[in-house]
Amino acid sequence: MAGQVKSKQRVADHGEVFTNPxxxxxMLDMVKQETERIDSRFLEPACGNGNFLAEVLRRKLAVVAGMYRTSPYExxxxxxxxxxxxxxxDLLPDNVEECRERLYDIVENEAKSAIKKHIEQRFLNAVRFVLEKNILCGDALTLKDANGNPIRFAEWSIVxxxxxxxxxYLLSELLEGSDSQQSLFGDPFSDRNDAVEWEFDEEIQAFVPSAVEEYPLVNYWEVQRHG
Incomplete structure (x- = not known):
């Protein structure tokens, strides 16, 4: 169990045990193809300090380096x-902060290795902002964040x-499914399916919930303009 627990008290209070590498x-090798697809989305509902997310990120960045090492821009x-x-x-704020910093450090170190002096601060600033929005403190069972508000995640799409x-989008709606497209995580008898309108997305050929908020198009290194 060495390295898998921070303290016995945290295990007792929160059932916190970290998965070893x-x-x-x-487990990730069971979905290896997805871990190596640059834009494949992963959600870890009890992320701890990021053991799973860190490894997925390393795999994705290895693919990025293999394809674009000679083109810093790409x-x-x-x-x-x-x-x-x-x-x-994750429930615990210190885990959330550790996870964000861990993922940021991986991006920075891998970029320095792949493109060396060509790395730009505006790129790193955008990465840090995205991690603040994507790695959240909350309870994936109640679907509420640390302030008691519904968990909402941002989708970032290169247009x-x-x-x-x-x-x-609200995480609750992403998990619930709709009358036309049931989520694997949804309750088929839940009356919450009518809580939000669902739309057919031509690009992915599936029903998706309506966004609770949309933001203007910006260059990826300027995403923090709309916090």
Whole structure:
């Protein structure tokens, strides 16, 4: 159990036990193709300090480096996409902060290794902002954040060139499904399916909930303009 617990008290209070790297990799290898797809989205509902998300990010960035190492511009753009595809929730604020910093450090170190002096601060600033929005303190069982509000996540989509479209969705609605498209995590008898309108997304050929908020198109390195 060495390295898998921070304290016996945290285990008793929160059932906190971290998954060791061998088990993390074994489980991720079961969906290896998805872990190596740059824009494939992952949600870890009890992310701790990021064991699963960190490994997914490393795998994605390895693909980015293999494809774009000789083009710093494309490397940073795709590294942003890879980072923005990861989401996490944890009950404990210190875990959330550790997870954010851990993922940020991975991005920074991998970028320095891949494109060296060409790394730009505006890219790193955008990565830090996205991690603040994607890694949240809350309870994935109640679907509420640390302030008691519904958990909402931002979807970051590259629309054209470097332009990013941000749409915010309630996690509860993403998990519930709709009358036309049931989520694997939804209750087929839940009356919450009518809580939000669902729309058919032509790009992914599936029903998705309406966004609770949409933001203007911006360059990916300017996402923090609309906090």
């Amino acid at each position: 061998r088990e993390v990799n074994a 490397y940073m753009r795709n590294a942003f996409v890879a980072t923005a595809s990861l989401y996490g929730v 054209t060139g470097d332009k990013v479209k941000r749409r915010d």
